Amino acid sequence: MNIILLSGGSGKRLWPLSNDIRSKQFIKMFKNANGEEESMVQRVYRQITEVDPSANVTIATGKKQVSTIKNQLGDKVNVCVEPDRRDTFPAICLAAAYLHDEKGVSADEAVVVCPVDPYVENSYFEALKELSDLAAAGGANLSLMGIEPTYPSEKYGYIIPENADKVSPVNTFKEKPDVATAEAYIAQGALWNGGVFAFKLGYLLNKAHELLDFENYYDLFKHYGEQKKISFDYAVVEQESAIQVLRYRGEWKDLGSWNTFTEAMDTEAIGKVTMDTTCVNTHVVNELDIPILCMGCKDMVVAAGVDGILIADKEQSSYIKPFVDAIEQPVMYAEKSWGSFTVLDVQQESMTIRVTLLPGHKLYYHSHEHRDEVWTIVSGQGRTIVDGMEQVVRPGDVVTMAAGCKHTVIADTELQIIEVQLGKDIDVNDKQKFEL
């Protein structure tokens, strides 16, 4: 099966563990059968390969997520990077062109498009395989997944099928309704729209060429920012009459808020957490190094990370967004293609960070105009290049770089460096890159 996973941003609804750089699908909130911590994207990838070991998995995403995806999944998946943010139709077209032109998937093969973060059982991915087979069989141009509703939700769109068969032509689509309307839809046999589509690759490429202006993947990538913002629903679903829906009955959750997120957690506490016996229905995710003690907490969610600490009544937590928008806090931790950094200390005229550089990786060769830097190697082995001079470095070695001096470091094994930045105007944008 060819599957495109759409990996978008979850924004701030799961603050402080999700932010502009890290989305909820990367939070390690699960434990797999081996007791290892697992993120949503790792869980979904594992489930797909359990169901279809030869699945061809492509993650369509923005630039900011690439390094985290590589860190969590390695080279096991294709990553199709959107150079800009457009809407879902250009994103799916880019991934389709990528599969066709870069990965040699033929126009006749079926492709399934699915969100990266459904919280589901393996049967869901079995259903995706069926959907792929349906699309390949060509009974309709578009094949969707319809999830049997468990309650009259206002959060989802609805699909009204023509009949109650497992596979049925679609009669009509309905936008997110109020509860009473949802009840009426369900009485008519409506299904939740799970945001999953399957089609033959050629079908979508034709649509792409109709609506967008490009020749091939490379060309679309290059001119991606000039494409119109248009949703897949508007561009394709609403124009298409040959649509069928596959009925799926099984657990399916959208972990978009702390409330639903905690319902899916395998344990009540992740990280250094103590809860007394009077805590009830309380979930804690602690990514900090210091312990959290909870006493008498009822129906609460606690999430602590380098960006901040949330302590909320579970129901109340769904109103988080405006509060987080109002909090101004610099990014204290980021994963990068070369490793990660953590801000340890910020003073008036200095900042101290810990840099972890993965084996074989290096920083850009760069300089800073307004700050000096001091590197102390604390573990691993590598080489520094400072103004053209290469030097082997080991734990205890110190490298000082005055403002203006060009420098980089190459990790031969995983390197950890304490970097002290010094200057009156320390700014993340004060960086000039050079060729080595």
Added chain:
Amino acid sequence: MNIILLSGGSGKRLWPLSNDIRSKQFIKMFKNANGEEESMVQRVYRQITEVDPSANVTIATGKKQVSTIKNQLGDKVNVCVEPDRRDTFPAICLAAAYLHDEKGVSADEAVVVCPVDPYVENSYFEALKELSDLAAAGGANLSLMGIEPTYPSEKYGYIIPENADKVSPVNTFKEKPDVATAEAYIAQGALWNGGVFAFKLGYLLNKAHELLDFENYYDLFKHYGEQKKISFDYAVVEQESAIQVLRYRGEWKDLGSWNTFTEAMDTEAIGKVTMDTTCVNTHVVNELDIPILCMGCKDMVVAAGVDGILIADKEQSSYIKPFVDAIEQPVMYAEKSWGSFTVLDVQQESMTIRVTLLPGHKLYYHSHEHRDEVWTIVSGQGRTIVDGMEQVVRPGDVVTMAAGCKHTVIADTELQIIEVQLGKDIDVNDKQKFEL
């Protein structure tokens, strides 16, 4: 007025903001009239001097608190340091001998002894002045403060006065009772024992020489560890018949638990804290650099510091002790006579700390057997001495010290240093001190 403030440890009841090194009287939980944050000990000192600008204030305490007291009160108070932990009688005798032999207070002058942490109005300190005058007048050997009870508390001892006058001879003392007994005491006109005593200095010095073996302050200090552990109540109060009590009617709180502590807070939130409008009766003290967002918290206390994070129902928080005893967490922040240090990062074979050195102060001249160290000066000016070589240091300067090398640093202005420790066996006890 001569006043001795007894400053003991508050242990772990206010974890994570109190620990073995820092007691509750040093937590900055108040705001003074100028909007400056104020600790209990700063508040009490301010109140005493508002009532009696010429008060002679001596704080009797253990070694661990000296640097914090100096940091918070400077040289405005005398500090009488107990070289070991004995009980209250030797501690009060040591402070009495200190006043007599070191500060020239005559045997005929009155001295008031008071806990360092009552949460009270200024009228309380007016009453202490009256108590001092009563003691000086010599109507009894011991003058105590009796607080008019506001409810039948089980937490306090009771004083039964002979009559209802403002000053009355004491009929008898009662240990902490149960509620029913407390009600009966109160019906008889009983007062809470506030732990305040006043006496003529000579009276106490006589008692001291009767029961302890010493010649003068210096001698008592030197042989303090050999003195018997005996409480002031047992040694003095229970043997004395000439005791009077001064009745005090006013707010008086013992902030020994998070519940009472938060009742006394001037604001609901200290530090980077956001609370939504659905929070009710919730208090937050955040000493961390990252923001805390509280939503829908009811009757809760949240306290966050470098040692950990407490999130507790207020009532439940009184059962904190066994949970804190079970948490193993190294000290991440400590105030010292020379300044303070904060642990920024702990890795397998390295530890990074920020050291702040107060102007004019220096570290011991010392070496480490099992670790190398790298200092990066990030602010201030000073001098380092490494294996006898003195060097002026400024921001950006780096000093490397291999294991075995003797080193120190002297602050000419306030110095901030990032210290990276490197080695397989980093241990706070790996330190040899030398004469310079």
